[in-house]
Amino acid sequence: MRVLLFGIAKDIAGAPFIMAEGITTVAELKVWLYKQYPALQKLRSLMIAVNKVYAADVDVLKPEDEIAIIPPVSGG
Amino acid sequence: MRVLLFGIAKDIAGAPFIMAEGITTVAELKVWLYKQYPALQKLRSLMIAVNKVYAADVDVLKPEDEIAIIPPVSGG
């Protein structure tokens, strides 16, 4: 599945999106991300959005979902 | 002494200023005004400004002062 990246997360991964396979929940995705990109663990927070809505750790991911990594926001 | 009038007080007196004589305090001016123009008693409040500053009842009036009747304000 394709995972969109923004802000500092995009800088850490070095790409605007990455591919992740064999992941079925938000919690699993976070574990996988922290292993692939240890610098993500140092952020103040890390949220996952599924289909443009903030997701909870227990939420299930389907291959067709639009998944995005949301590092700490700083608009305004 | 000359007394400036604004808003509804000007309408009640029918003039933008009136002359008052023999008055030495703000309280005396109010008594005189209420007698001359009984409709002023019906207002929600009546303030007197002396030299462009709100005055207290005990304040003394001098002939050279700029005296103004301030009916309830409603700006904004």
Add this chain to the structure above:
Amino acid sequence: MNTLLQINNSITVQQALDFVQTPECGGVAVFVGNVRNVTQQKKVTKLLFECYEPMALLEMEKIAQHTIDKMGIKKIAILHIVGEKLPGDTVVVIAAASAHRAAAFAACEYAIDTLKETVPIWKKEYFEDGAVWVAAHP
């Protein structure tokens, strides 16, 4: 100068913004007061604003200085119209700039609340069947 105080036939929000905005201030809170077309279920046809201008400017100055001295405001503009206005017209603009947005909001609200209580400006509302000086009677 940190304060812009004006009583005029015409005022704009841009004037107030142009005055208060500086690269040192992150946040600007603005209040814009417009003539409503209905008051107490009656259609308003026009309004007349009368003003004791020299005293009004002094009272506006007191409000502005309080926000700068006590409320953390860097710059503030208080603009008020006089004369005849129609529903929809802007009658008052207050803009307060501060490094912190909470201070800007608090000062802007303080300024409009206090202006309505202390600044010698009077509003006459005209209806199809008459006119009244607003808030004159209990």
Add this chain to the structure above:
Amino acid sequence: MNTLLQINNSITVQQALDFVQTPECGGVAVFVGNVRNVTQQKKVTKLLFECYEPMALLEMEKIAQHTIDKMGIKKIAILHIVGEKLPGDTVVVIAAASAHRAAAFAACEYAIDTLKETVPIWKKEYFEDGAVWVAAHP
């Protein structure tokens, strides 16, 4: 429509005012956020705003609807820029119109506070000696 939500390279206060002002609403509260020239004693040379636009618009919509459904707001505009900006540039404008000014202030403050917490927009500050994504680290 009672809400105007925009993410754009350039935004103006006038746009927001033109949308929210109606003769039924006496009071409009506005917040204008500008780029500051100094952050934590360091001179800011420029800023970059990045945005997950479709989600940002949905989060802005939630904020706007809350102010209309729960806070007594008639119309609200929320505008935010993306791309590169310089100190002094306007990056966010929020305007809320209500019959009652206290509601307009409360909604405007709620909207900017919540936007800063939930809307997926990221700001990178550039200094003479480097750059940081704001608030990324504890």
